[in-house]
Amino acid sequence: MAVSEESQQKRRDERVREIGFVHQVLRRPEFGAAAGCVLVLLFFALFAGDSGLFSARGTVNFLEVSAQLGILAVAVCLLMIGGEFDLSLGSMIAFAGVIIAIPSTVLGWPIWTCVLLAFAAAVIVGYVNGWLVVKTGLPSFIVTLATLFVLRGITLGLTRLITGRTQIPGIKELTEGDWLAPLFAGQFGGSVLVWLADQGLIDKRPDGLPTVQGIPVSILWWLGLTAVATWILLQTRFGNWIFTVGGDANAARNVGVPVAKVKIRLFIMSACAATLFAAIQVLSVGSADTSRGLQKEFEAIIAVVIGGTLLTGGYGSAIGAMFGALIFGVVQMGIFFTGIDTDWFKAFMGAMLLAAVLFNNYVRKKASEAR
Amino acid sequence: MAPLIELRDVSKHFGTVIALNGVSFAVRAGEVHCLLGDNGAGKSTLIKILSGVHAPTTGEIRLQDRPVQFASPRDALDHGIATVYQDLATVPLMSVARNFFAGREPVVGWGPFKRMDWPLIERVTREEMAHMGIDVRDPGQPVGTLSGGERQCLAIARAVYFGAKVLILDEPTSALGVHQAAVVLRLIVQARARGLGVIFITHNVHHAFPVADTITLLNRGRSLGTFAKDEIRRERVVEMMAGGRDLVDLEAELAALRRNGATLQ
Numbered sequence: 001m002a003v004s005e006e007s008q009q010k011r012r013d014e015r016v017r018e019i020g021f022v023h024q025v026l027r028r029p030e031f032g033a034a035a036g037c038v039l040v041l042l043f044f045a046l047f048a049g050d051s052g053l054f055s056a057r058g059t060v061n062f063l064e065v066s067a068q069l070g071i072l073a074v075a076v077c078l079l080m081i082g083g084e085f086d087l088s089l090g091s092m093i094a095f096a097g098v099i100i101a102i103p104s105t106v107l108g109w110p111i112w113t114c115v116l117l118a119f120a121a122a123v124i125v126g127y128v129n130g131w132l133v134v135k136t137g138l139p140s141f142i143v144t145l146a147t148l149f150v151l152r153g154i155t156l157g158l159t160r161l162i163t164g165r166t167q168i169p170g171i172k173e174l175t176e177g178d179w180l181a182p183l184f185a186g187q188f189g190g191s192v193l194v195w196l197a198d199q200g201l202i203d204k205r206p207d208g209l210p211t212v213q214g215i216p217v218s219i220l221w222w223l224g225l226t227a228v229a230t231w232i233l234l235q236t237r238f239g240n241w242i243f244t245v246g247g248d249a250n251a252a253r254n255v256g257v258p259v260a261k262v263k264i265r266l267f268i269m270s271a272c273a274a275t276l277f278a279a280i281q282v283l284s285v286g287s288a289d290t291s292r293g294l295q296k297e298f299e300a301i302i303a304v305v306i307g308g309t310l311l312t313g314g315y316g317s318a319i320g321a322m323f324g325a326l327i328f329g330v331v332q333m334g335i336f337f338t339g340i341d342t343d344w345f346k347a348f349m350g351a352m353l354l355a356a357v358l359f360n361n362y363v364r365k366k367a368s369e370a371r
Numbered sequence: 372m373a374p375l376i377e378l379r380d381v382s383k384h385f386g387t388v389i390a391l392n393g394v395s396f397a398v399r400a401g402e403v404h405c406l407l408g409d410n411g412a413g414k415s416t417l418i419k420i421l422s423g424v425h426a427p428t429t430g431e432i433r434l435q436d437r438p439v440q441f442a443s444p445r446d447a448l449d450h451g452i453a454t455v456y457q458d459l460a461t462v463p464l465m466s467v468a469r470n471f472f473a474g475r476e477p478v479v480g481w482g483p484f485k486r487m488d489w490p491l492i493e494r495v496t497r498e499e500m501a502h503m504g505i506d507v508r509d510p511g512q513p514v515g516t517l518s519g520g521e522r523q524c525l526a527i528a529r530a531v532y533f534g535a536k537v538l539i540l541d542e543p544t545s546a547l548g549v550h551q552a553a554v555v556l557r558l559i560v561q562a563r564a565r566g567l568g569v570i571f572i573t574h575n576v577h578h579a580f581p582v583a584d585t586i587t588l589l590n591r592g593r594s595l596g597t598f599a600k601d602e603i604r605r606e607r608v609v610e611m612m613a614g615g616r617d618l619v620d621l622e623a624e625l626a627a628l629r630r631n632g633a634t635l636q
Contacts, residue, residue: 231486235486235487235489236478236485236486236487237476237478237485237487239487240469240472240473240476240487241473241474243462243464243465243469244462244465244469244470244473244474247462247463247464247465248461248462248463251456251460251461251462251473252462252473252474253444254444254454254456254460255473255474255475255529256444256445256448256474256475257473257474310464314462314464314465315464
């Protein structure tokens with residue numbers, strides 16, 4: 001009896017290894033988002049294939065939308081794996097935008113100093129968020145809901161006090177000749193696009209130039225940050241700490257992980273991502289606005305959750321968040337290009353979020369079940 | 372041979388509450404010391420003092436005959452005192468290997484390219500778990516897929532690997548079934564065979580007796596004495612833990628109930 005049980009055990013082990021590959025792919029947190037991405041792309045290829053969504057122009061459009069959200073989503077992903085939320089993200093975008101705009105337009109500071117100032121402010125805001133969460137032990141949901149309003153209020157108050165209005169235009173001219181600005185508002189790949197157009201692979205305008213003359217640098221930021229975050233999560237000690245802290249803060253403390261330090265750092269990263277988003281937007285659009293970034297915190301959370309990260313922390317993937325943001329961009333631009341009323345977009349994203357959460361819960365149950 | 376760890380007349384007060392009152396005992400290498408006590412006996416306070424969460428109000432802790440004061444749980448850990456908590460030891464969603472090295476990840480490389488030494492991590496995890504008699508099929512599998520006993524095993528294997536000299540086990544068997552509890556008891560015996568001092572905290576006499584060398588009984592914050600296992604019988608221990616009188620009262624009450632039941636019928 002004992003012998004047959006043992007041999008059965010061994011056979012089962014071997015079978016687990018045999019189906020290993022498919023099993024492993026299915027078990028990856030980003031699997032759902034990658035599959036969703038393919039579905040969404042297929043859907044629009046079938047129903048909007050000739051609408052221009054997949055032309056050079058359309059592709060760059062949806063990639064840019066995805067990239068801007070994706071930059072936020074990467075940081076939010078790490079924070080959520082670490083078990084926390086940052087609802088002040090959207091307010092931080094407006095706050096950082098105003099910090100870039102006011103000194104440059106009112107005081108005549110060079111753009112690069114204003115951008116650095118905004119990042120310094122982000123470090124402080126992130127630190128305060130993290131410190132409050134760690135010290136008070138309150139849910140970050142509440143703490144950052146408070147900073148959401150505080151930051152938005154300060155942004156509005158300061159801007160109106162100094163400029164008398166809520167919009168600050170005229171930044172485009174100031175970026176010219178600034179050494180740091182191209183890092184946020186630049187484009188790249190122009191010559192490649194010309195070559196592609198010459199080969200007939202992408203459309204040309206009547207004047208012979210390709211319809212798209214450069215790829216926004218935000219796309220590089222998006223891919224680069226996703227790669228760095230993935231490296232952090234999978235390969236570094238800090239990544240292991242993020243998983244431990246989010247999985248069980250008490251267990252983390254018991255094994256000697258510096259829980260407070262990890263959480264504060266994650267909040268700082270989230271505020272810095274918001275500032276990067278703000279810098280890209282302000283410098284490429286050329287104006288700041290106190291109402292920028294509204295609801296971006298929720299969009300980022302949706303992208304991250306679609307990407308397979310658990311709302312409860314301890315599990316997730318930056319690559320998943322990238323796919324989540326890509327789905328967001330494709331659907332948003334796809335609905336626009338197909339001529340469906342864009343009002344439907346939000347309903348679709350809400351439904352998508354619900355489906356993703358249900359799917360994630362199922363995956364988590366599978367992962368924590370005894371085999 | 373000096374004891375690995377010794378408590379001398381340790382008391383702990385929380386405001387007006389006297390949680391522990393003058394408790395003393397010592398644990399030697401290769402010895403399993405059971406702390407037996409009912410709920411509220413002061414077991415958790417004692418664990419927190421041993422693991423550096425609380426400092427004793429009076430009395431002292433001595434490690435190999437030198438008095439020490441633990442600044443933090445990490446400090447106690449660095450002194451070789453490892454505590455395995457009942458359910459707060461591992462993160463279920465993380466892999467076995469990630470859990471094993473959580474907080475002490477070995478790294479290779481330089482500067483920003485410093486990375487976890489995955490080959491070492493996976494090899495050590497597999498080896499150390501095998502030492503404890505558990506064959507980890509895949510160090511990448513989530514801890515949630517392990518059984519309760521295997522999770523305790525992971526926590527113990529980890530403590531031993533990182534140089535624990537004294538292992539404090541907080542109710543490691545209380546949430547487990549009979550078979551899993553037996554697995555954990557076997558681990559305790561293995562840890563003893565490796566020359567560790569084990570402090571095994573439990574309220575289950577039947578788990579304490581098979582593995583204990585010495586037993587300290589706690590009741591309402593006081594020590595009722597330390598006994599070598601052969602000095603004392605199980606029934607006597609149960610009686611002392613429950614405070615003796617309680618059981619007598621209970622029997623009288625039950626007898627009364629039976630009588631009433633009889634008259635009702």
